[in-house]
Structure formats: C-alpha cells, structure tokens
Amino acid sequence: MHSSFTPPRQVKIGDAAAFAGTTPRAIRHYHEIGLLPEPERGGDDRRRYGYEDMIRLLWIRKMADAGIALDDIRDAFTTGAAFAGADSGDGIAGTLERLEETLAEQEAELGRQRMAVQRMRTEGSRMGLLSDFVTDRLKSLPEGSLRQADLDTLLVTERIFGPLGAAVQATRFIALATHPTLREDSDRIDDAEEALDDSVAVDDPRVAQVAVERHTFESALHAVIEESGLDKDDDALFDAWDTLHPAPADDGEDGADLGSGRREAGSMSAFEAIGKMPYDVSPAQWRCMELAIELSAQDSPAT
Structure with a gap:
C-alpha cells in the first residue's frame, strides 16, 4: 500500500529556511540585497517558495559556507558566474587554553574553506561545492558531461541523505x-x-504509458550499471565511508540507512527534510511515479 503523503509544491519561509539550514531573517536579507528574487505570495500575502527558489537557497548557503561574500555570490548569479580572563595563573592558563581551542577551530574552518575553493577552481563548476566524497566519485567523467540539473539533484540529495547518499x-x-x-x-x-x-x-x-516507459528505462539503466561494475563501486563507497566515519559502538542502526548518521551535523531527519523541500509535481506525474514503482515491485523476487 502506498502512502498518501505527497511533497509540497510550495512552502512558507520558515520551512524554506529550515530545509536550507538558514533563518527566515537571512532569507529576507537575501531578498533585500537582490541575492534571491522575491517569490510569489499566497492568499495570506506570505511568501511561497518553490523548487527553483530552494535550489538557489542551497547554492547560496554552500557558497557562503565556503567563505564567499554575499555581494560576490550575487554578482556570480547575475553574471552566470570576547573572552574574559582572570589574574591568577590558573585563570590565565584556562583563557589561553580556550584561545588555543578557538584558534584551532578557526584554522580548521579556514582549511575547510580553502579546500572548498580549491575544489571549485579544480572542477571549474559548482560541482566543487559538493562534498569531496561526492566530487571524488565524479572526477573520472569527461568535462561537461554532467548537466546543471544533475548537480541540482545531487545538491538536494546531499542535503537530505548526506554525502554518502549523493555519492551513491x-x-x-x-x-x-x-x-x-x-x-x-x-x-x-x-x-x-x-x-x-x-x-x-x-x-x-x-500516465500508465509513461510509467511503463519509465520502468523499462530504469531496468535498462540498472542493467548497464551492473554490467559496467558500477554497482561494485557503490559497495566500495559504503566501505570507504565507514572507514572515514566509524559508527559508535552502541549504534544499532542499519548501516544501509543513508539517512542515519550520514547527513550534515545537526541537520534534520530525512523525513523532515523531504517534507520541507518543495517539488513541482502534478497529480498525474505523482501517479506515474507510483505506477512505475508498482511495476518495479512486480519484477522483484518474492521474499
């Protein structure tokens, strides 16, 4: 039985901010400085954000996290391109320890930003803004073989399921x-x-005809992935991720769950994220997807 849940086609500013990992105040500031176009408003005169708005918000956040100034981000889109110390020795020692920790954190952040900028320069596109775990998976591809829509999809997947999900x-x-x-x-x-x-x-x-065509195509695509050995590369991805990010000893979650422990630190659950990301899907398109899934289920061996 299929769930009756369908993703929203537009969301309010609070949900948009939560999904993008920012705040409504920041989004309003983006509107004020011309970084993000004003979206249409609903009957209650509140802003409504759609898929393209969310894509732009995610890119803005990624670029800002990389240390790029908002004015430079705007230009890129336009052109298409106090601690208190004590007098005692112990107090000074504690202050210096906290200062060292702060500087270490700043150094680590600068290193992360430097790596992000280097990836952007090396890749020559927005692909460099995706996690290195994802870009490493794509480095063997010829230049220009990935489309912007492909990168958009990977951006959304990385936000919901983390770098491992996007790499897969x-x-x-x-x-x-x-x-x-x-x-x-x-x-x-x-x-x-x-x-x-x-x-x-x-x-x-x-609707049914396109569902059959989609199912046939997905089967052919899966066959090509198996024949080319790409599915074995996916297995290696899981092993590499587990090596880089070992799960805690008391973590009993299923390692195959891409939404568990593989997203950005402090991010929302996959279910929460899916409910906040708008997709412009018509009822007919949604039904087509359901039918294609049913056809795939019929092909699956009985368990």
Missing part, C-alpha cells in the same frame, strides 16, 4: 554520462513526464 546517486549520472543512448532515452522519458502537467487527469492513458 552519482552512479546514475555516471552511467548516463558515459552511455549516450541511455541519456537520449532518459531525456525522452523526462520530457514525456514533464508533459503530464496539471492539465492531465490521473486516469489519462498517457
């Missing part, structure tokens, strides 16, 4: 980038799904 999803884009025929089929089906807009009823025959 990158397998899909590696297969598409290295198999032109698959990419052509993917574009054709994407266009067919895009045509299932709000003017198309959920019981329109085209």
Whole structure:
C-alpha cells in the first residue's frame, strides 16, 4: 500500500529556511540585497517558495559556507558566474587554553574553506561545492558531461541523505554520462513526464504509458550499471565511508540507512527534510511515479 503523503509544491519561509539550514531573517536579507528574487505570495500575502527558489537557497548557503561574500555570490548569479580572563595563573592558563581551542577551530574552518575553493577552481563548476566524497566519485567523467540539473539533484540529495547518499546517486549520472543512448532515452522519458502537467487527469492513458516507459528505462539503466561494475563501486563507497566515519559502538542502526548518521551535523531527519523541500509535481506525474514503482515491485523476487 502506498502512502498518501505527497511533497509540497510550495512552502512558507520558515520551512524554506529550515530545509536550507538558514533563518527566515537571512532569507529576507537575501531578498533585500537582490541575492534571491522575491517569490510569489499566497492568499495570506506570505511568501511561497518553490523548487527553483530552494535550489538557489542551497547554492547560496554552500557558497557562503565556503567563505564567499554575499555581494560576490550575487554578482556570480547575475553574471552566470570576547573572552574574559582572570589574574591568577590558573585563570590565565584556562583563557589561553580556550584561545588555543578557538584558534584551532578557526584554522580548521579556514582549511575547510580553502579546500572548498580549491575544489571549485579544480572542477571549474559548482560541482566543487559538493562534498569531496561526492566530487571524488565524479572526477573520472569527461568535462561537461554532467548537466546543471544533475548537480541540482545531487545538491538536494546531499542535503537530505548526506554525502554518502549523493555519492551513491552519482552512479546514475555516471552511467548516463558515459552511455549516450541511455541519456537520449532518459531525456525522452523526462520530457514525456514533464508533459503530464496539471492539465492531465490521473486516469489519462498517457500516465500508465509513461510509467511503463519509465520502468523499462530504469531496468535498462540498472542493467548497464551492473554490467559496467558500477554497482561494485557503490559497495566500495559504503566501505570507504565507514572507514572515514566509524559508527559508535552502541549504534544499532542499519548501516544501509543513508539517512542515519550520514547527513550534515545537526541537520534534520530525512523525513523532515523531504517534507520541507518543495517539488513541482502534478497529480498525474505523482501517479506515474507510483505506477512505475508498482511495476518495479512486480519484477522483484518474492521474499
């Protein structure tokens, strides 16, 4: 049985801020300085944010985290490009210890920002703003073989499921980038799904037809991934991640759960994030996805 939950197509500023990891005040400031266009407002005269707004918010946050000034971020989008110490020795020692810790934290932050800038310069695109765990997965691809929409998808996935989830999803884009025929089929089906807009009823025959085409394509894509050995690379990703980020001894969670312990520190759960990220999906498109999932389930061996 499929859940009746559907993601919102637009969200209010509070949910937009929570998903992007920022604050409503910061978002309003982005509007004031022209960094983020004013979105449409609902019947209650409050701002409503859609998918493209969230994509831009996420890129702004990533670039700001990398140490890029807001004015420079705006220009890039426009062009397309006090502690108190004590007099005693112990007090001074404690103050110096805290100062050393602060400087170490600042040094680590500067190092992280420097690495982010170096990745941006090396990759020559926004791909450098994704986690190095993700960009390392994509370095073997020819220049220009990844599309902006691919990077947008990886950006959202990394926010919800963390670097490991995005690195695993990158397998899909590696297969598409290295198999032109698959990419052509993917574009054709994407266009067919895009045509299932709000003017198309959920019981329109085209919905079921596109679902079959999507299922057939996904099966072919999975076969190519297996034949090329990319699925084994995914297994290696899990091993590499566990080596870099060993789970606590008392952590009994399933290691296959990409939403557990693999997101950014202090981030929301995957379920919370999904509920705050708007997707412009029509009822017909949603039904098409459901039908394609049902077809995949029918192909799966009985358990």
